[in-house]
Amino acid sequence: MISDFKITEFFCLIDDFCTEINQVIDKNALETCSKIVRRRKPKLTQSEIITIMVLFHFSGFRCFKHFYIEYVSKHLSKEFPDLVSYNRFVELKKRCSVPMILFLQMHCLGQCTGISFLDSTTIKVCHYKREKQNKVFKNTAKKGKGTMGWFFGFKLHIIINEKGDIVDFLITQGNIDDRQPLKDKAFHNRVFGKIFADRGYVGKELFEQLFVDGIHLVTKIRKNMKNTLMHIYDKIMLRKRAVIESVNDILKNVCQIEHTRHRSFDNFILNLVAGLIAYSFYPTKPNITLVRDSFIFFVGYRY
Structure with missing residues (x-):
């Protein structure tokens, strides 16, 4: 349904972009007043989450939940070894709104x-x-x-x-x-x-x-x-x-x-x-x- 070449191509482009964006954000971020700063990272990276969301629009599925549970979890477990549950994925993808919009503006417009x-x-x-x-x-x-x-x-x-x-x-x-x-x-x-x-x-x-x-x-x-x-x-x-x-x-x-x-x-x-x-x-x-x-x-x- 979705070739490995497309998955690799999407992931490489998005991963390089997310790496550059995160470096810029960390360099220009304001210091927090709190002494305790949580640095724990989720299993799925931003580039993996964005890749899965973009691949959904190539899959032909009408429902993203069905696509994630029936296709990604069963057939793309090798490409994404650290998959989380669907409910957790819905929570994580909200963190990727800024990188996705910037990627669209900087790399996808003609x-x-x-x-x-x-x-x-x-x-x-x-x-x-x-x-x-x-x-x-x-x-x-x-x-x-x-x-x-x-x-x-x-x-x-x-x-x-x-x-x-x-x-x-x-x-x-x-x-x-x-x-x-x-x-x-x-x-x-x-x-x-x-x-x-x-x-x-x-x-x-x-x-x-x-x-x-x-x-x-x-x-x-x-x-x-x-x-x-x-x-x-x-x-x-x-x-x-x-x-x-x-x-x-x-x-x-x-x-x-x-x-x-x-x-x-x-x-x-x-x-x-x-x-x-x-x-x-x-x-x-x-x-x-x-x-x-x-x-x-x-x-x-x-x-």
Whole structure:
């Protein structure tokens, strides 16, 4: 199901990163006032915990508990000789939130090439009619409306390049407008050139703000708007914007960043971050091939 090469590759990359991060933290950590400092380390290291969490998104299992008990404990005991119980693993993985987020930010995000695609997707935590009964995401998740109707949860905003690599991402509550994250320069600080988005991002103020920052926002016009001239290249690229829809489909149905079995907000964030890390290591991603010949651009999908 999961090759030994992938397990070794993941573990080596994550272990080297965790070693460097721990050295930086120990060097810059503040001294504690308490005389007694507990130095006991758990059996499973941070790199082993992160590796298991990322491998779950390659396994095809729908439930992490079933994956850990039925697959990791039985078939990966040689790779992880110091496995702990499932309940203990759930307690330990919360300590790995900072290294996982830093690893995603520093090693898994792609580079902007001047051609970017922007979209948001809903992350449902339960059915919207049961929002008042949900205690895990009380006061955190919000009710919103997307293209598929009402939902209760969060929104994942992602920017990708034409190669299918995620350039940047942002998580917001479900009732936040799609245009609001773009107004924050920290979200598009790594982006330049043109961004192709859907009609939900139409806005004169947003367009002018991004244009000052060196970004050209290209969207289709709405039905009640006057028609405007557009370059043929921009029209072709808008038709190929479906590539980001394919990325969202992989994140939700293959990497499983969305499910309704969360028991804490920390586990929700860790599952989403692990899914984004797993996607960055996928060998094939939805992408677009751009070929220049005599100033004519030929655009097509490549899988």
